[in-house]
Amino acid sequence: MTKHWETFEHTADLGLQGWADTLAELFEAMGEALSRQICNSPIEQRKTVEIRVNSTDIETLLVDFLTEILNLFNFERFLTGRVRIKEIHDNSLRAELAGESYDENRHELGEEVKAVTYHQLKVAREGDKWVARVILDI
């Protein structure tokens, strides 16, 4: 595995942190980390959605990218199972999300994620790894 994520605790909220060899894998890990907070049941890859995100810098790009995944659930009831970053630059990316529509009989929802915040936001290169952290308002 060249990518990895975990959650960390924060008094009223929930943090996500990820490590990966490449920036693309880092964003994939963070996207999947968020998705597991929204729904922890198995998610089948029945359809794919392509998204493009433009932002101002690499950190806000992470917030905007995660917000896009959250929005797909909030507005289209689409649950993301797997993330593939097709292309990523300092302030833009193109990704393919594979997943399926929310089905209350099969999917148990996790936390109500209100928003992806900018607090203690980090995307950086540390040694030979890319690392990221973000805090969710739940």
Added chain:
Amino acid sequence: MSKMNEITIEKIDDYRWRIPKECRSDMRVDGIIYADEKLMEHIQQEQAALQVANVATLPGIVRASLAMPDIHWGYGFCIGGVAAMDIEAGGVISPGGVGYDINCGVRLLRTDLTEGDVRDKLEGLVNQLFRDIPCGVGVGGPYKFTDDDLKKICLHGARYVVEKGLANEEDLEVTEAGGCLPGADPDAVSKHAYQRGRDQCGTLGAGNHFIEVQVVEEVFDKSAADVMELSLGTICVMIHSGSRGFGYQICDDAIKMMRQVPEKFGISLPDRQLVCAPVNSQEGQQYLGAMRSAANYAWANRQLLAQLARQAFEHFFKSSSESLGIRQVYDVAHNIARIETHRVDGKERRLCVHRKGATRAFGPITDQSTEDHRKGIPRKYHQIGQPVLIPGSMGTASYVLIGTQRAMEETFGSTCHGAGRVMSRKEAIRHAAGRSIDKELAAIGIFARARGRTGLAEEQPAAYKDVHDVVDVVDSAGISRKVARLRPLCVVKG
């Protein structure tokens, strides 16, 4: 005196602590924290005090960056924070100073029922409420609104619901701002927000939101309690909810919209979650218009929830709401920014008062009271001051307080809002492992129902600061006064 990171905290008296502005070059005013020694110990373990100092750097802030005893770490601004900015002096408005759940707040209904009337019926009553009140993540309500309806809700708040015949006219008189802030701008609200808000008006939500049946177990101030029609043994209903996804989306949109704004106005920020814009700027007005829309949506939401609760009581007791004596005591916001006139250094100033996890607590009307103060309290409460509703954590007491003149002088008429979290949600779930929170609550006579698997564990009483300690501090400090304590009997949660 103690040193925390780069800030210093000095004790002023038993209930007040100062972060002097001299301890950092960017602070414009002092930070003041209301707490006793015990609460201060916990506050110092978090970065919340540092956040109080950060807020003190914002343009236009007057008097002090204030924090209530239920202070805990939040985004940019701490929860339990109060900050007032002088609009004429370039004062700013910050979405982080209001929070994601815009106008999260509390409504209290009282009834003619007493504990004896319900004691043997609590399980049936909690089931009735759980059936009738939509709650939990992703659960829609019985009311569907078109975008056109939602725009009217933005403009008219709880009044819209009353005009639709879905709620009581009398409730508006005893709701903060009459359940509607003027100056809402539905066009400043994004399509996404409308989409999220469409089926959520009239739903409780998840997290710490709840509806409880409570009993008045102690009265501290009989004359004030009489005015509110509360006496020992009175059965009440407390509703804690906000603007749901509509508000979250508006906050999120605003933070994004304001990303470049501080730079544009030459404002340097110690934390990017503090993004803000001068109140008198296009961006400031845009947020204000959207924030007011969300606040009005929240009042409509609590109005509908109150109506659903009334109907549940009518159905369960086979009696009308009037004959059960169900009347609203008050409804107050915990997360909001209000434009208010306050007297600062002897001069009336137009301020943008941010209350994030803090409650407006206007004192009794006097000859000196400003026009805003006079209009800001229902006539029936002019003599006693504005009711303040403090929900405890699930399974512990809630309080009814009243505002004081001292709050007008020190805190822009503000006080605490609740117990304040001390355990993260995950920690709480771990703490509850192997225990049955609903059985533990049932053993002390509280019937709880929750939609989510982890809802009861996350919100268990041990996860919060002791509400009694928090309330004792604001009472002892004189910024509000205890009127009554309410004990929960039934709890419904998302």
